[in-house]
Amino acid sequence: MGFLEKRIKEQLIDTGTYRELPVLHGKNDGTVILEGKEMVNVCSNIYLGLANHPRLKEAAHKAIDTYGVGSGAVRTISGNMDLHEELDRAIAKFKHEPAAVAFQSGYACNVGALQAFVEKDDVVFTDELNHASIIDGLRMTKAKKFIYKSCDMKHLEELIKEHRGQYKNAFIISDGVFSMDGNLAPLPELVKIAKAHDCLTYVDDAHGSGTMGSHGRGTVDHFGLHGQIDFIVGTLSKAVGVVGGYVTCSLEARQWLLHRGRPLLFSTSQPPMVIAACIEALKVMTESDELSKKLWENANYFKAGIAKLGFNLIESESPITPVVIGAEDKSLQFSNNLRKNGVFSAPIIFPTVPKGTGRIRCMLSASHTKANLDTALAAFEKVGKEMGII
Ligand SMILES: *Cc1c(COP(=O)(O)O)cnc(C)c1O
Numbered sequence: 001m002g003f004l005e006k007r008i009k010e011q012l013i014d015t016g017t018y019r020e021l022p023v024l025h026g027k028n029d030g031t032v033i034l035e036g037k038e039m040v041n042v043c044s045n046i047y048l049g050l051a052n053h054p055r056l057k058e059a060a061h062k063a064i065d066t067y068g069v070g071s072g073a074v075r076t077i078s079g080n081m082d083l084h085e086e087l088d089r090a091i092a093k094f095k096h097e098p099a100a101v102a103f104q105s106g107y108a109c110n111v112g113a114l115q116a117f118v119e120k121d122d123v124v125f126t127d128e129l130n131h132a133s134i135i136d137g138l139r140m141t142k143a144k145k146f147i148y149k150s151c152d153m154k155h156l157e158e159l160i161k162e163h164r165g166q167y168k169n170a171f172i173i174s175d176g177v178f179s180m181d182g183n184l185a186p187l188p189e190l191v192k193i194a195k196a197h198d199c200l201t202y203v204d205d206a207h208g209s210g211t212m213g214s215h216g217r218g219t220v221d222h223f224g225l226h227g228q229i230d231f232i233v234g235t236l237s238k239a240v241g242v243v244g245g246y247v248t249c250s251l252e253a254r255q256w257l258l259h260r261g262r263p264l265l266f267s268t269s270q271p272p273m274v275i276a277a278c279i280e281a282l283k284v285m286t287e288s289d290e291l292s293k294k295l296w297e298n299a300n301y302f303k304a305g306i307a308k309l310g311f312n313l314i315e316s317e318s319p320i321t322p323v324v325i326g327a328e329d330k331s332l333q334f335s336n337n338l339r340k341n342g343v344f345s346a347p348i349i350f351p352t353v354p355k356g357t358g359r360i361r362c363m364l365s366a367s368h369t370k371a372n373l374d375t376a377l378a379a380f381e382k383v384g385k386e387m388g389i390i
Contacts, residue, residue, distance in 0.1 A: 016328065016329060016332070017328075017349070022344070027051070028041070028044050028046060028052075029046065029049065029051070029052050029367050030049065030372050032344055034344055035339075038342075039339065039342050039343055039344040040343050040344065040368070040373075040376045040379075041344045042343060042344065042345050042360075042362040042363060042364070043344060043345050043361070043362070043363055044363055045237070045239070046238070046241060046363075046365045046367065047210050047211050047216075047238060047295050047319060047363070047364075047366065048216065048239045048241065048285070048291040048292060049366040050239070050240060050281050050291070051241040051242070052241075053241065053280075053284065055284055056277040056280045056281055056284070058280075059273075059276040059277050059279065060273035060274070060276055060277040061273075062276065063083065063272045063275070067081060067083065068272065069271055069272075070268075070271050070272075071084075071268060071269045071270065071271055071272060072268075073268060073269070074264060074266060074267060074268055074269060075258070075264045075269045076258065076259075076265050079268055079269040080269065081269075081275070083275040083276055083279070084102065084269055084275055086275075086279055087278055088100050090278075090279050090282045090283075092248060094217065094282045094286060095217060095220075095234070095248045096217065096221070096227075097226070097227075097232065097248035097249070098248075098249070098250050099248065099249055099250060099251045099253070100247065100248045100254070101246060101247055101257045101258065101261065102244050102245070102246040102270070102275075102278075103244065103245045103247075103261070103263050104244060104245070104263060104267060104270055105237060105243060105245050106206050106233065106234070106235035106244075107132075107133040107136075108263035108267065109133075109233055109235075109245030109246060109247055109263070110131070110134050110136070110204060110233055110245070111133060111136055111137040111140065111262075111263065112137075112257070112261040112262050112263040112264065113202075113231065114137030114138055114140070114141060114173075114202075115140045115141055115261075115262055116256060116257055116261050116262070117171070117200075117202075117231070117253070118138070118141040118143045118171060119143065119168070120141075120143065121167060121168040121169075122141075122143040122144075122171065123143060123144045123146070123163060123164065123166070123167035123169075123171070124141070124145045124146070124171045124173060125146050125148055125159055125160060125170065125171070125172045125173070126138060126145060126146070126173040126174075127147075127148060127150050127151065127174045127175065127185070128149055128150050129150040129175065129180065130173060130175050131175055131206065133204075134175075138173075143167075143171075144163070146159045146163060151174075151178075151186055153186055153189045153190065153193060160193065160199065161197070164197050164198070169200060170197070170198065170199040170200065171199065171200045172190060172193070172200070172201050172202065173203075173204075174187075174190060174202075174204070175203070175205075175206070175207070176203045176204065176205030176206075176207070176212070176218060176220065177205065177207035177208040177320070179361075180322065180348065180353050180359075180361070181314050181316060181320075181322055182316030182317060182319070182320030182321065182322060183315075183316060183318075184208075184212070184219055184317045184318065185203065187203065187219060187220065187225055187229070188223055191225055191228050191229070200230045201228070201229045201230050201231070202229075202233070203219070203220060203229050203232050203233070204233040205218045205219050205220065205232055205233060205234050206233065206235040206238060206245075207238065207318060208222070208318070209234035209238065209239055209240065210238065210240055210285065211239055211292065211318055211319050214289065215289045215292060216285055216292045218232065218234065220232055230250075231247050231248070231249050231253070232247065232248045232249075233245065233246070233247045234246050234247075234248070236278045236281075240281045240282070240285075241277070241281055242274050242277045242278045242281065243270070243274055244270050244274060244275075244278060291366040292366070294366040295365060295366040296319065298364045298365065298366065298373060299319035299321065301370070301373055302321060302362065302368075302377070303321050305373070305377040306321065306377070306380060309380060309381050309384060309390055310384075310390040311380070314359070319363070319364045320361060320362075320363060321362040322348075322359045322361045322362070323360045323361075323362060324357055324359045325347075325358050325359055326356060326389075327356060327358060328349040328350055330358065330387065330389075331347040331348075331359060331360065332347050332349065332358075334387060334389070335347035337383040337386065337387065338379050338383055341379035341382055341383060342375060342379060343375065343379040345360045345361075345362065346361060347359070347360055348360075348361045
């Protein structure tokens with residue numbers, strides 16, 4: 001048996017975690033075409049429905065006509081078009097921060113920014129539930145790392161008091177919105193602790209961008225903490241509807257990244273139509289908060305419906321709606337049964353979440369109609385009763 005065949009059998013098939021990827025035929029929107037059927041889609045990060053917005057599509061088409069389809073090089077050589085500079089400025093302006101640098105993805109941004117900012121003599125205090133891209137970015141630094149219990153500010157402060165003194169720069173790193181439970185990081189307290197102990201703050205707000213705060217400016221805006229978080233990471237791939245990631249920071253931090261952000265130095269920059277669509281998305285979001293209002297209306301309607309049906313709904317502070325099913329196999333079965341009833345959902349199981357807390361994580365969006373949500377609720381009710389969960 002080849003080594004991968006053996007691994008696939010032992011680690012995937014035998015543990016019941018092997019799966020085929022779903023294939024969408026057509027756009028990723030409130031409904032999708034899957035297995036030849038139209039289904040209500042509750043597992044995409046398309047919070048504002050911008051991936052199919054006519055203004056974004058038009059901006060992308062125009063950019064293709066003017067700039068072609070590829071940027072031709074890394075940003076630091078010749079792949080830095082006026083569009084890339086414009087996007088950086090537009091992000092900084094939208095987020096009310098001094099400067100921003102866009103990367104090819106949120107993942108590339110965390111990996112690049114953490115490598116660039118965190119050095120050998122530094123220390124990092126990182127939330128145990130931080131996103132994989134933060135974990136990977138930190139693996140590429142030689143700094144000392146301490147992991148604190150998720151959102152536990154007492155534990156964070158204890159670790160800082162004990163260890164901060166022995167290192168040069170200290171970073172506190174947290175997601176803004178935790179993607180599994182949809183809860184928010186206690187940023188006001190985190191900022192207080194950072195100030196008291198001379199720590200820098202780094203918040204990855206991928207799920208908060210576009211969903212939290214005024215016009216979707218994010219969790220930092222939600223808490224009124226503008227100017228108090230040193231580095232805010234966001235993604236252009238979720239609510240913004242396209243692809244890319246960014247970090248907002250000081251002007252000097254931007255200068256440093258343009259020299260030491262390795263994904264900018266060694267990987268080709270985003271294609272022009274992507275950048276143009278992102279710029280247009282920020283315009284749409286700035287001009288009106290209609291889409292984020294619609295998103296919240298839909299999320300609240302769906303959450304209320306699920307709670308009323310008697311499911312174990314994790315208390316979430318964001319539009320993320322985790323419905324706990326329990327055992328791993330039951331969660332997978334639940335999701336399959338939803339699919340048979342016209343609802344496309346994603347089961348999230350161990351090791352992504354603790355054993356026995358398998359769930360269907362529902363992602364609501366502004367592109368769902370009320371009829372879509374009612375279809376989804378009816379399917380949850382039917383499958384929940386059939387499987388004896390409600
Ligand atoms: C999705 C996500 C990312 C990655 O963003 P991409 O643009 O998809 O690469 C990074 N951090 C967090 C917290 C995320 O949820």
